[in-house]
């Protein structure tokens with residue numbers, strides 16, 4: 001056994017989260033793609049079966065009340081809340097992240113004072129956020145200013161209405177300074193919207209603590225909600241009355257069953273709703289969130305950093321010199337729960353890794369991405385992934 005394999009064994013033995021692996025359906029593949037689609041929690045299939053056969057099949061329409069379907073978006077929002085540092089009553093679950101980015105960004109511009117006609121957007125963002133920001137800017141008569149997050153403070157002014165930022169750059173895996181950037185946006189009198197897709201469930205976010213205005217995130221990555229599981233929208237409690245949704249559907253009405261002609265928004269997180277919630281996905285997500293019942297995000301973060309540190313150490317040991325270049329910041333405060341390695345033939349390399357049971361993903365044109373979900377990835381997995389990468393790269397060299 002190599003020195004690193006021995007070290008991995010010791011780290012796994014000392015890892016208090018290692019027992020959580022039993023809560024997921026896993027096989028002998030090293031699954032490092034939980035930052036795209038989290039693994040299936042053991043609790044989900046039985047719950048989905050009950051929701052379909054009993055709640056829908058037998059109770060039918062009664063389930064909107066009796067099975068708690070109607071209140072699910074806020075109830076599940078409150079389950080996500082502690083994972084992102086939010087007090088209850090501020091998060092609603094529903095729709096996709098893309099749709100929630102739209103709601104949040106247009107609402108942010110509407111909240112900003114008169115004379116503010118610029119939207120600042122993270123230029124390195126996940127494409128969907130950029131496309132939606134461009135459309136939101138056109139709709140609200142704003143000018144769009146794309147900048148890299150670190151340079152955002154420099155372009156803020158009395159004309160800035162809203163700022164849309166990603167907590168994590170999903171290509172380089174750089175973590176942005178949520179607290180500092182939020183403070184800078186507030187100093188300029190503007191409204192900030194954070195996209196938490198790659199941080200919720202992987203690290204503490206501290207939405208309330210840092211005074212974030214609005215935030216969105218998906219639930220199928222580190223929250224393991226399943227393919228296409230609904231996203232969430234956070235609106236800080238004191239801003240909810242001013243949240244003027246560009247998609248004011250009947251589900252967000254103060255009296256949805258009054259079927260009134262005139263729209264009157266409901267109070268609280270409900271205001272972020274649009275139409276009938278996707279109950280099957282939503283209740284699968286609710287079962288998936290049970291995994292977190294006795295888990296602390298701080299402990300998850302500590303393990304995540306230990307995993308990525310150990311991966312970089314193993315890559316340094318096993319991968320031929322100069323064959324890959326890490327895009328991931330070395331400083332812990334600038335690192336998310338994934339590692340990006342630049343490698344000229346990344347597409348072919350990832351194909352071979354997957355063939356050999358190490359699943360990460362490839363980002364065009366030359367990036368290998370490895371996501372480390374602390375709930376079910378262990379140190380022996382990390383050692384194996386780096387070793388196989390070294391073998392594949394040695395052969396391709």
Ligand SMILES: *Cc1c(COP(=O)(O)O)cnc(C)c1O
Pocket residue numbers: 096097098099126128129166170195197198218231
């Ligand atoms: C995954 C991801 C999305 C996904 O948006 P969908 O509407 O769920 O497809 C959006 N933004 C970021 C930053 C992401 O990482």
